[in-house]
Amino acid sequence: MAYTGWLTDGTTFDSGAFSFVLGAGQVVRGFDEGVTGMRVGGVRRIIIPPALGYGSQGSGPVPPDSIMIFRIELRSIG
Secondary structure (H helix, E strand, O other): OEEEEEEOOOOEEEEEEOOOOOOOOOOOHHHHHHHOOOOOOOEEEEEEOHHHOOOOOOEOOEOOOOOEEEEEEOOOOO
């Protein structure tokens, strides 16, 4: 999975590539839900509300109660 994440004000907070097990709780719930059903080579833009992201706690560069926007590309399934 390759991704870029930004906030609604346009600030990029993270980008890169990583692997994870779908549904295993390794990523925020909104990311799991947004990736479900993708095919290899597919690209999506997902919008994750605070309730499915970091909520009122925030995390690192993501402030509390933030909406996160991601562009994701599914590169492989392993």
